[in-house]
Amino acid sequence: MMKSQDVVVLLKLASLEDGEQENGQQPAHHGVAMGEDPYSVRGLETALGISKTEVSASIKRSLSSGIAVKDRKTGRPRVNRRQFLEFIVHGLRFVFPVKPGAMQRGLPTAFAAPILRESLHSAGSLISVWPYARGREMGQAIEPLFKTVPEAAEKDERLYAYLALVDAIRLGNPREANLATSLLTERLA
Incomplete structure (x- = not known):
């Protein structure tokens, strides 16, 4: 399993x-x-x-x-x-479903992460973040796939991009998920 x-x-x-x-x-x-x-x-x-x-x-x-x-x-x-x-x-x-939680300081993920930030502009939407004490952004908390994801993402830009694209798909918003799927397909192909 x-x-x-x-x-x-x-x-x-x-x-x-x-x-x-x-x-x-x-x-x-x-x-x-x-x-x-x-x-x-x-x-x-x-x-x-x-x-x-x-x-x-x-x-x-x-x-x-x-x-x-x-x-x-x-x-x-x-x-x-x-x-x-x-x-x-x-x-x-x-x-591994995800539900946005309370506002928290953290590392941006999904459409707020660098890989998607320039491609998607959501007017007035709250950003999604992985809760992280060293994070600089405020947003809705998204539980990462594993508790050490924020630290691992800080060490490896490529991994950060992959994790953020996966979170955009996990969140399931059609526009973000479709773009993330397209970008992930390019990277994993």
Whole structure:
């Protein structure tokens, strides 16, 4: 059975893969100490703030469901992007629903995050934020997929973009969800 942190781990793996493609096969080290394999359980723990035990269990669940596969050359887990995208677009908001909460200080997400902020202008709408003590924006609280998401997003812009797009889909507002789906499809394709 999938847990919400599985989505966070998979999005981090996708972010690392994207970084490799951009940097010519050198893994991106967002949030990980130099010399440490960012794909290792320890590297993912450091980057995401999710315990090694949970990261390991998450990868096992994702491999058994087919949303992740082992790379034949490296043995690293890789995101099965087509199936993962299908799950996010068609199932995520039902499995991990979200309801905007009280006003709180936090890190902008969904249409208020940098990835969508310039594309969508909602007159008078409250922004959505992940509650976060170091956040600078006030908005309606949105519970992140995992409690350490704000810290992980601060360390990795690509991961932040993925998480914000996923939240726009989770919130289920048609205009935002359609744009987020389109942008996520471009990134995960």
